[in-house]
Amino acid sequence: MLPFRPAPSWLADAVLYQIYPQSFADANGDGIGDFAGIAAHLDHLAWLGVDTVWINPCFASPMRDAGYDVSDYLTVAPRYGTDDDLATLVERARRHGIRVLLDLVAGHTAVEHPWFRAAADDPSDHRYVWADADPLPSGFVASPGTRPGGYLPNYFDFQPALNFGHARPDPAEPWRQPVDAEGPRANRRALRAIMDHWLTRGVSGFRVDMASSLVKDDPGKKETARLWTELRGWLDEAHPDAVLLSEWGDPAVSVPAGFHGDFFLQFGGATDGGPLRSLWNTGTGTDRDEWDPAPCYFDATGKGSFAGFAAAYAEATEAIGEPGHIALPTSNHDFSRLACAPRDAAQLPAAYAFQLTWPTLPAIHYGDEIGMRYVPGLPDVEGSVLTPRYNRAGSRTPMQWDDGPGAGFSTAPPERFYLPLDPDPARPSVAVQRRDPGSLLHTVRALIRLRRATPDLGSRSAVRVHNDGYPLVYSRGEHHLVVVNPSDRTATAPLPDPAHARATRLIGEGVTVGPDGISVGPFGYAVLRH
Numbered sequence: 038m039l040p041f042r043p044a045p046s047w048l049a050d051a052v053l054y055q056i057y058p059q060s061f062a063d064a065n066g067d068g069i070g071d072f073a074g075i076a077a078h079l080d081h082l083a084w085l086g087v088d089t090v091w092i093n094p095c096f097a098s099p100m101r102d103a104g105y106d107v108s109d110y111l112t113v114a115p116r117y118g119t120d121d122d123l124a125t126l127v128e129r130a131r132r133h134g135i136r137v138l139l140d141l142v143a144g145h146t147a148v149e150h151p152w153f154r155a156a157a158d159d160p161s162d163h164r165y166v167w168a169d170a171d172p173l174p175s176g177f178v179a180s181p182g183t184r185p186g187g188y189l190p191n192y193f194d195f196q197p198a199l200n201f202g203h204a205r206p207d208p209a210e211p212w213r214q215p216v217d218a219e220g221p222r223a224n225r226r227a228l229r230a231i232m233d234h235w236l237t238r239g240v241s242g243f244r245v246d247m248a249s250s251l252v253k254d255d256p257g258k259k260e261t262a263r264l265w266t267e268l269r270g271w272l273d274e275a276h277p278d279a280v281l282l283s284e285w286g287d288p289a290v291s292v293p294a295g296f297h298g299d300f301f302l303q304f305g306g307a308t309d310g311g312p313l314r315s316l317w318n319t320g321t322g323t324d325r326d327e328w329d330p331a332p333c334y335f336d337a338t339g340k341g342s343f344a345g346f347a348a349a350y351a352e353a354t355e356a357i358g359e360p361g362h363i364a365l366p367t368s369n370h371d372f373s374r375l376a377c378a379p380r381d382a383a384q385l386p387a388a389y390a391f392q393l394t395w396p397t398l399p400a401i402h403y404g405d406e407i408g409m410r411y412v413p414g415l416p417d418v419e420g421s422v423l424t425p426r427y428n429r430a431g432s433r434t435p436m437q438w439d440d441g442p443g444a445g446f447s448t449a450p451p452e453r454f455y456l457p458l459d460p461d462p463a464r465p466s467v468a469v470q471r472r473d474p475g476s477l478l479h480t481v482r483a484l485i486r487l488r489r490a491t492p493d494l495g496s497r498s499a500v501r502v503h504n505d506g507y508p509l510v511y512s513r514g515e516h517h518l519v520v521v522n523p524s525d526r527t528a529t530a531p532l533p534d535p536a537h538a539r540a541t542r543l544i545g546e547g548v549t550v551g552p553d554g555i556s557v558g559p560f561g562y563a564v565l566r567h
């Protein structure tokens with residue numbers, strides 16, 4: 038027997054779209070995106086064919102980490118509008134057939150949150166991991182209040198970890214409380230109340246920030262998993278049509294814990310994000326010293342390898358079984374976009390042909406559908422710079438709607454924009470690509486339509502990789518073959534089956550299939566039916 042109800046059936050066919058609210062569309066001309074701006078562009082999302090939107094945190098916040106420092110979970114940030122504006126957006130999205138997921142920052146608050154302000158003055162408060170010790174244990178931050186000692190941060194120092202307990206309590210270190218102590222129990226109840234609040238207002242679920250971080254010193258994440266299992270049990274009863282997707286990066290652990298799905302990410306799992314990076318990472322956008330500098334698979338030199346990703350995907354799929362999903366993002370607000378030097382927009386149709394025909398929940402980061410590029414050299418805005426080589430701002434620039442001066446993002450003077458627009462005079466835009474049937478935007482749309490029209494290409498049918506070099510060749514279900522060449526030279530492969538010689542091309546460019554095999558020109562791709 039499954040420990041949970043099966044995931045809501047809508048999730049299996051979902052195509053996700055991530056909206057960074059401050060950068061998507063500014064309706065009131067203050068230079069920062071807002072809910073009304075999103076609502077005004079729902080027709081673009083519906084036309085594109087996405088049906089589930091995840092909005093990065095849009096709650097009251099001092100915005101030192103772009104909203105991942107929440108000071109009130111139950112009120113939206115005024116810069117995006119009012120609670121009513123969010124409700125209007127959710128309702129309009131519903132009418133366009135689009136569900137809205139919010140971002141639940143479960144592991145920490147802002148230091149400005151009233152819970153934290155109270156805790157900083159009250160030694161009997163256990164909502165945070167507080168050490169009344171001198172000297173402070175390593176990693177703790179000194180108290181900003183009248184209370185002695187200090188607190189454990191979860192990410193930046195101004196993001197105090199909510200106390201969900203330690204898996205291995207120790208009376209000699211009293212800040213290591215058991216998971217069922219009063220503070221941790223209050224925080225679990227609070228998570229439930231926050232979810233209930235927004236679900237009751239029509240949202241369809243959450244992407245949960247740093248979902249693996251809750252219980253501290255938790256080998257194998259066993260206690261953190263127990264916490265999410267308990268919450269999923271509640272959700273299954275109270276909101277059975279809602280979903281929880283985790284920012285965990287390890288579906289084999291997070292899905293059995295209770296998430297309906299998890300993302301393959303630039304971090305997480307046995308190789309700390311190796312599988313996703315082995316597809317996309319060009320080493321020139323957001324980059325870390327410890328990341329493997331080997332070329333990724335979607336690299337024009339044709340020197341990458343698909344095998345590591347395929348093995349990790351197969352292993353995760355096996356571990357999560359039927360009820361779970363793995364989401365595969367084009368990029369996200371923390372990681373380089375697909376168009377990141379030296380990879381340019383010409384190389385992206387092949388990447389999308391893969392992403393939109395793989396058995397996954399595809400997730401498109403806003404702007405990737407037109408090939409917006411990772412913009413290097415931007416200032417540190419709201420905590421975007423993590424290290425000198427890791428500036429997340431490059432993946433957070435304003436959406437490029439048209440080729441006007443403000444790119445249709447905002448009418449504010451450019452110096453008031455949340456982040457500068459991509460200064461490239463040839464930057465792509467939605468309006469220009471809408472007029473060009475050969476554009477990336479039309480290709481992405483056509484691939485989404487094909488996926489929806491073809492159950493073989495969806496998240497539930499089998500995949501079999503026939504060639505994991507260049508070109509990539511795999512079967513989907515009984516009747517579909519996908520061929521993708523991310524390299525800048527012609528690549529050939531044998532036919533997996535002689536019957537494929539007579540296959541019909543449903544979409545693609547640069548692919549010939551005949552009795553002698555498959556030949557794919559530079560950056561070519563095709564979906565074939567046989």
Ligand code: NOJ
Binds near residue numbers: 192
């Ligand atoms: C992960 C989020 O994606 C990132 O943007 C944020 O800075 C950290 N979690 C802290 O919440």
Ligand code: CA
Binds near residue numbers: 070
């Ligand atoms: Ca605005």
